[in-house]
Every structure is written in C-alpha cells, then in structure tokens.
Amino acid sequence: MTESHRPSLSYRDAGVDIDAGDQLVENIKPFAKRTMRPEVLSGIGGFGGLVEISKKYQEPVLVSGTDGVGTKLKLAIELNRHDTVGIDLVAMSVNDILVQGAEPLFFLDYYACGKLDVTTATEVVKGIAQGCEQAGCALIGGETAEMPGMYPVGEYDLAGFAVGVVEKRKIITGETIVPGDVLLGLASNGAHSNGYSLIRKILHLTEADFTAPFDGERPLADVVMAPTRIYVKPLLKLMDALPVKGMAHITGGGLTENVPRVLPEGVTAQIDASSWPLPKLFQWLQREGNVAEQEMYRTFNCGIGMVVVVAAEHADEAVRILSGEGETVYRIGEIRSRQGDEHPTQVA
Known part of the structure; x- marks a missing residue:
C-alpha cells in the first residue's frame, strides 16, 4: 500500500457509533426479557429470533402484519415524548392480525435515525416492550439503523411487524x-395512530397550547399522544367464549373504510353515530378544522378503535365479557341487506 498523509478514518468519523448501538442493545435486554413466551428459543442479540409453534395447534396458520406510527412521530419529537410511540407501533400490527383470530406470538421492530441517541431510543424500545406485554407477545429482536444524512438531527422513524398463529x-x-x-x-x-397529518395541521393553524388543560386535568399533549389501545387479551377471551363473526381494527380510513373489509357481499353495516359519545378531542378537531362529518368518519376512529360483529343472541354476553375485561363497549349498529350500489358502511 502507498503511504498516505490523510488521517485514518473510522466508522465513528462517518457518523456511525457502533458503541452506542451496543449500549442500546444492553439497555433494552431487560425490557425484552419480560415479554418472553415459552415458544421463544432465542431472543435479543442473535442474527435471527427462533420461535416454535405450540403443539396445542392441530392445523396452525401463521398470520403476519406490519406497520409504522406515521406522522405521530413528528409530534413525539416536537414534544420530546418518546415513551408511548412504541406502544402505538406494536398496537398497529397486533390489532390487525387479531381481527383474523390470531394470537400474536412475536414482534420485531426497526428503528432508523441519522444519529443514534441512546436515551431516546431506549425510551422508544421500552414502549415497544410495554406494548408487547399488553399483547402477550414476545419482543424477540429488531434492527437499529444509524444512517447519517438520511434523517434530520433528532428525528427517527419506526416500523415493525408481528406474527401470530390461529387454528385453521x-x-x-x-x-x-x-x-x-x-x-x-x-x-x-x-x-x-391515524389521521395525524390532519391533526398536526389543525394544531398548527390553531397555535394550540400543548400544556393547557384540555380534557379534565389532562393537558393537550397527553390527549394527542395517548397510545393506541391494544385489544388482544380481551378479544382472545371473547373468541374462546363465543363465536365472533368478524372484527375490524379502525385505523387509517376510519369507520367507513375499515368495517367493509370484513363484510361479505350483499350486506351493509348500519352504524348509529348517536350510540356512543364523540370524545372531546374529535369534537375539537371537527370544530377547529371545520371538518365535514363524513370526512371525520373516514379519517379518524371517532372514539371506536375496534368493531366486533356477533350474532344478536350473543351480543349481551359479548358485552358482559368485554366489559369484565376492562373494555368500554357500545352497541353501535347492526348488519342489514345492502340496497343497490350503496356503500357497505353507513354512519348516520
């Protein structure tokens, strides 16, 4: 090799701190350990996570889902509140696979940033572990990508995926x-974790005060950063107790675009909007953003995070079971025959 007078460069000089990444792994191991299930054969630290399928299944079918948190992360960064977006990340995937009857088995995350802040990343992954505990699934691994020049200073992105299992x-x-x-x-x-591009626009236009009391004693920051509810354990209990015909996780697209995804041809979900109270946050967003009513129902969950379809004779028992598991449940409508080319979900 020819002699060079240039300084010797390292990965750290290029903006990537391997030691910081190693420290993050050590920080999150205790949180991940609390999420372990008997099926997990290897967890955090290896090249891949090993999970066996429980022998209680005769014809096991794997169900997978992947998602992110979206522009809610912009608010998390703006407010320097990173402890709950990990719960959002888990919820968006485990609630999705749940609606097909699957019990979530494990979760992996992907954390990407320009420069790794170990304190922030630890808070985020701690939230991911909390979400996994709520869902009863194992956090068996993930990836931290430090990519200088790809993200502005202080910003990061999240993605994740869950795998569950259901008897065929x-x-x-x-x-x-x-x-x-x-x-x-x-x-x-x-x-x-949905509709935050519109939420952020309304917050900006109104110059909202995040520290001011908004809903009771809760400041606005607490209300807009409240993590996605994870419905796994109550709904698994319901499915064990009685036949559940369909479920719809109310995410992007709101009530009017998500409920049809579980409906067969020829029927319509008739939803009575007066059957549950519209939470104050949505009242405020509609008023301050001058958002049309139907736009509200196709953008936000409007207070309903999951819709469950059961036979009429099972409805009262389903409400009793879910209420006993800590859920607030409303009887919001019924299925009827579809008329002509009408939309498969009507909210009125």
Missing part, C-alpha cells in the same frame, strides 16, 4: 356475517 378452522373471515348481526364498538384511547 378458527380463522375469522367475516363470511358468516348476515343481516341482523350486531355491531359492537370498543372505545379507543383517542386518535390512536
């Missing part, structure tokens, strides 16, 4: 839904 004969498809079935709505914690 118990997969929930919605195909048994018929007119007369009842729609149950499970209350949300707030806006969850």
Whole structure:
C-alpha cells in the first residue's frame, strides 16, 4: 500500500457509533426479557429470533402484519415524548392480525435515525416492550439503523411487524356475517395512530397550547399522544367464549373504510353515530378544522378503535365479557341487506 498523509478514518468519523448501538442493545435486554413466551428459543442479540409453534395447534396458520406510527412521530419529537410511540407501533400490527383470530406470538421492530441517541431510543424500545406485554407477545429482536444524512438531527422513524398463529378452522373471515348481526364498538384511547397529518395541521393553524388543560386535568399533549389501545387479551377471551363473526381494527380510513373489509357481499353495516359519545378531542378537531362529518368518519376512529360483529343472541354476553375485561363497549349498529350500489358502511 502507498503511504498516505490523510488521517485514518473510522466508522465513528462517518457518523456511525457502533458503541452506542451496543449500549442500546444492553439497555433494552431487560425490557425484552419480560415479554418472553415459552415458544421463544432465542431472543435479543442473535442474527435471527427462533420461535416454535405450540403443539396445542392441530392445523396452525401463521398470520403476519406490519406497520409504522406515521406522522405521530413528528409530534413525539416536537414534544420530546418518546415513551408511548412504541406502544402505538406494536398496537398497529397486533390489532390487525387479531381481527383474523390470531394470537400474536412475536414482534420485531426497526428503528432508523441519522444519529443514534441512546436515551431516546431506549425510551422508544421500552414502549415497544410495554406494548408487547399488553399483547402477550414476545419482543424477540429488531434492527437499529444509524444512517447519517438520511434523517434530520433528532428525528427517527419506526416500523415493525408481528406474527401470530390461529387454528385453521378458527380463522375469522367475516363470511358468516348476515343481516341482523350486531355491531359492537370498543372505545379507543383517542386518535390512536391515524389521521395525524390532519391533526398536526389543525394544531398548527390553531397555535394550540400543548400544556393547557384540555380534557379534565389532562393537558393537550397527553390527549394527542395517548397510545393506541391494544385489544388482544380481551378479544382472545371473547373468541374462546363465543363465536365472533368478524372484527375490524379502525385505523387509517376510519369507520367507513375499515368495517367493509370484513363484510361479505350483499350486506351493509348500519352504524348509529348517536350510540356512543364523540370524545372531546374529535369534537375539537371537527370544530377547529371545520371538518365535514363524513370526512371525520373516514379519517379518524371517532372514539371506536375496534368493531366486533356477533350474532344478536350473543351480543349481551359479548358485552358482559368485554366489559369484565376492562373494555368500554357500545352497541353501535347492526348488519342489514345492502340496497343497490350503496356503500357497505353507513354512519348516520
């Protein structure tokens, strides 16, 4: 090699701190350990996570889902509140696979940034572990990517995916839904992780004070950053107790675009908007943003984070079970025959 007078460069000089990444792994190991399940054969630290399928399943089917947190992260960074977006990340995937009857088994995350701040990243992953505990699934690994020049200073992005398992004969498809079935709505914690581009625009236009009391004694920051509710354990208990015909996780697209995803041809979900109280956050967003009513229902969950379809004769028992598990449940409508080319979900 020819002699060079240039200084010797390291990965750290290029903006990547391997030691910081190693420290993050050590920081999160105790949180991940609390999420372990008997099926997990290897967890954090290896090149891959090993999980076996429980022998209680005769015909196991794996169900997977992936998602992010979206522009709610911009608010988290602006408010320097990183402890709950990890819960959002887990919720968006585990609630999705749950609606097909799957019990979440494990979760992996992807954390990307320009420069790794170990304190911030630890808070985020601690939240991810909390979400996994709520869902009963194991956090078996993930990836931290430090990419100088890809993200502005102080910003990061999150993605993750969950894998669950369901007995083949118990997969929930919605195909048994018929007119007369009842729609149950499970209350949300707030806006969850959807519609935040519009929320942020309204917050900006109104120059909102995040520290001011907004809902009772809760400041606005607490209300807009409330994490997505994870419905896994109550709904798994419900599915063990009685036939659940269909479920819809109310995410991007709101009530009017998510409920149809579980409906068979020829039926419509008739939702009575007066059957549950519109939370103060959504009242404020509608008023301050001058948002049309139907736009509200196709953008936000409007207070209903999950819709469950059961036969009319099972509705009261379903409400009792879910309420006993700590859910706030509303009887929000019913299934009827579709008329002509009308939209498969009507909210009125």
